[in-house]
Amino acid sequence: MVEIKNLNFEELQNFVQSLGFENYRAKQIAQWIYKKRVKSFDEMTNISKAARKVLSENAKIDVLKLVKVEKSMDGTKKYLFELEDGNRVESVFIPEKDWNTLCVSTQVGCPVGCKFCLTAKDGFTRNLTAAEIVDQYIHVQRDVGEDKRISNVVFMGMGEPFLNFENVKKAVEIMTDKNMLDLSTRKITISTVGVVPGIDRMAKEMNKVKLAISLHATTDEVREKIVPLNRKYPISEIMAALRRYPADNIRRIMIEYVMLEGVNDSVEDAKRLVKLVKGIPVKVNLIPFNSYPGAPFKPSSKEQTEKFQKVLWDHNIAAFIRDSRGQDISAACGMLRTKEKCNRC
Ligand code: SF4
Incomplete structure (x- = not known):
């Protein structure tokens, strides 16, 4: 079949x-x-x-079953899907004034093991197929209705996309083919935690879509504590890959930086970040940490986040503090899946 x-x-x-x-x-x-x-x-x-x-x-046709939807006061909707083998993954619909974004998962669980991530706690089960990635879009679009067309897709849900490169690439082909989902390549973002061979491969095979790097720290010492994969791909190698990447001011690389109180949010960190990205066309997103029960970190304060942001702007680096969406529902990645699992036991 x-x-x-x-x-x-x-x-x-x-x-x-x-x-x-x-x-x-x-x-x-x-x-x-x-x-x-x-x-x-x-x-x-x-x-x-x-x-x-x-x-x-x-x-x-369909390979996913919709299990649960949570809707936030701010319009954000979180979806829990069951795969045919009984595994479960999440997607998030984020409505904005002028566009709508869908965050999709690429793996069941994740082998990377970032310390701030709830998804990592369950370990890794398997890669999603292209159909299972694309079906997240179809199900959510069916649910939100025609007047809320999903224009943007971010590969930032459960899983590391570059550890499932072939299926992610196929899903992007289906999403951007004019006979199929017909999305603009500029409206698709693939986010990696810094898998260097994946960045180089994307540069050759998928450079029309946007690249985002989850950096989260400015020294290897701190990054290894947050993102264990840093031992394999340290910051210097990631930055070298970004310098090789065919980015320009129109297709800037996004640097994702989750703000963790007392861990990576000092003014010195901000200054180091300025040095790291010097000469690379980037935009920095400062992300408030979505806490969860038992989380080992706390979110940085608004004041500290603004201080960090100011250092970047003072050096002509575009830096934005992202809204924390869906705070009244299971906002952290993996939270709905974990909660449902607990509810089922
Ligand atoms: S943050 Fe992303 S890459 Fe890191 S463990 Fe979670 S899902 Fe995997």
Whole structure:
């Protein structure tokens, strides 16, 4: 049984041909799945009954089951999905005034083990398929409705995208193909914790989409305590990869920096960050830490975050303090999944 959302458009054409159908059927099927977001082949009314029967015998459309939705007062919605093997992943819908963003997961759990991350606590189970990544978009778009089109996708949910490069790349192809989800490449951001071979590969194979680096510290000593993968890819190697990366002022690299009180939020840290990114076209996002029960860190104060931001602006580095969205629901990444697991026991 073929999972049809695992196929990019060329593969969909080959699949359709392999079933003995004309080539134009691929476009029709893609429109039903990605534009009308149908759940079954039976809904594809411009395709003959006999052809629909063949399709449903050989392929399936949905691979996720929506288990739970939490809605925040600020409009943020958090989704919990069950995969066919019973594993669960989360996605987050974040509405803004002029656009809507979806944060997708790329793995069940995560092998990276960042110390501030709740997802890391459960360890790693497996990579998501391209279909399981794309299906997060389809399910959420169905739920929020046509008037809230998801224009932006960030690969910042559960998992490290570059440890699942092939499937992430395929999902991006499906999201940006004009016959499929037809999103702008500039509206897609892939966030890595600093997997250097992945950054170099993205530079060659996916450099039209945006790159974000979860840096979170300015010395190896501190970063190793927060992001253990730093032992394999230290800050100097990450910065060297960013200097090789084909970024410019239009496609600036985003530096993600979670503000942890007394750990990485000093003025000295801000000054070191200025030196690290010198000459690289970047934009810095200062992220308030979303705490959770038993978290080993505290969020930095607003005053300290603003001091940090000022140092960056004083050196002409664009730095923004991100809103902490969905505070009245399970805001931290992995929190809804963990909570539901506890509720199930
Ligand atoms: S922050 Fe991201 S990379 Fe780090 S453990 Fe959590 S999901 Fe993995």
